[in-house]
Amino acid sequence: MTAPIIITGVGKRIGYALAKHLLAQGHKVIGTYRSHYPSIDELQSLGATLIQCDFYDNAQVQNLIEQLSQYPKFRAIIHNASDWLADNSPEFAAHEVMQRMIQVHVNVPYQMNLALASKLQAGAEGEIGASDIIHITDYVAEKGSAKHIAYAASKAALDNLTLSFAAKLAPEVKVNAIAPAMILFNPSDDEAYRQKTLAKAILPKEAGNHEIIELMEYLLNSRYVTGRSHHVDGGRHLR
Numbered sequence: 719m720t721a722p723i724i725i726t727g728v729g730k731r732i733g734y735a736l737a738k739h740l741l742a743q744g745h746k747v748i749g750t751y752r753s754h755y756p757s758i759d760e761l762q763s764l765g766a767t768l769i770q771c772d773f774y775d776n777a778q779v780q781n782l783i784e785q786l787s788q789y790p791k792f793r794a795i796i797h798n799a800s801d802w803l804a805d806n807s808p809e810f811a812a813h814e815v816m817q818r819m820i821q822v823h824v825n826v827p828y829q830m831n832l833a834l835a836s837k838l839q840a841g842a843e844g845e846i847g848a849s850d851i852i853h854i855t856d857y858v859a860e861k862g863s864a865k866h867i868a869y870a871a872s873k874a875a876l877d878n879l880t881l882s883f884a885a886k887l888a889p890e891v892k893v894n895a896i897a898p899a900m901i902l903f904n905p906s907d908d909e910a911y912r913q914k915t916l917a918k919a920i921l922p923k924e925a926g927n928h929e930i931i932e933l934m935e936y937l938l939n940s941r942y943v944t945g946r947s948h949h950v951d952g953g954r955h956l957r
């Protein structure tokens with residue numbers, strides 16, 4: 719069995735689907751979560767190691783990194799955890815929105831990549847491109863967003879980390895981004911929002927988790943693709 723794969727934000731939706739898929743493939747999975755849903759107990763019963771960590775709490779982040787640093791090697795890190803905060807958040811002032819977006823989408827992936835780089839290189843077992851970092855960004859990293867300005871800017875920064883870490887960690891470690899658009903609606907999305915959002919793409923559909931799972935598999939199985947952003951967006955750039 720290869721070294722463990724770390725996935726952040728496994729409690730629900732895409733992160734949960736990625737973790738279940740990799741467990742079914744026989745991988746050792748280490749998942750981080752913030753809220754404890756029944757899905758966390760399910761993943762544990764399937765053999766995953768789960769670590770609770772709120773990325774907004776720096777002490778918890780340092781503790782997470784210390785725990786992960788005890789492992790000798792890793793096959794991959796998939797940075798999925800994300801908070802889709804709107805700029806007009808009723809809970810947070812503008813500076814807090816930006817601070818949170820940079821923390822969860824940039825600062826934590828940056829610190830984890832630096833701290834665990836040597837473990838990823840060891841996980842390649844001397845084979846070129848045999849370990850991976852995957853940053854899950856967003857189509858709006860290249861387009862911007864009128865209502866999620868801080869979110870989009872932080873995803874653009876995460877996309878840029880792909881370039882720097884790809885150059886830094888080659889040849890053992892590949893570093894790529896997956897830039898999704900309309901993968902999964904949220905239960906609170908009303909019909910008007912759904913129709914408006916679907917109409918933004920020339921392939922107007924809710925793509926589903928499998929689109930991300932298949933692209934993750936492609937990147938993990940590649941030994942030559944690195945430093946690139948891979949769009950899963952229904953051709954939104956052509957609308």
Ligand SMILES: NC(=O)C1=CN([C@@H]2O[C@H](COP(=O)(O)OP(=O)(O)OC[C@H]3O[C@@H](n4cnc5c(N)ncnc54)[C@H](OP(=O)(O)O)[C@@H]3O)[C@@H](O)[C@H]2O)C=CC1
Nearest residue numbers: 727729731732752753772773774799800801898899901902
């Ligand atoms: N769904 C879509 O259509 C799209 C998704 N994406 C990206 O794909 C990825 C997965 O999307 P999706 O599954 O919809 O995301 P969700 O928002 O549904 O889930 C994100 C996960 O990240 C966790 N998380 C959020 N904030 C923190 C924090 N401060 N510390 C630790 N964990 C945290 C959440 O935990 P908790 O449950 O406790 O909040 C949750 O488990 C994300 O990076 C997202 O930006 C991009 C474009 C479209």
Ligand SMILES: Nc1nc2c(c(=O)[nH]1)N=C([C@H](O)[C@@H](O)CO)CN2
Nearest residue numbers: 800801802856899900901902904915
């Ligand atoms: N962390 C999250 N990021 C994003 C989500 C989400 O639910 N959680 N959803 C979207 C939308 O689907 C958007 O792509 C289309 O309206 C974007 N990012």
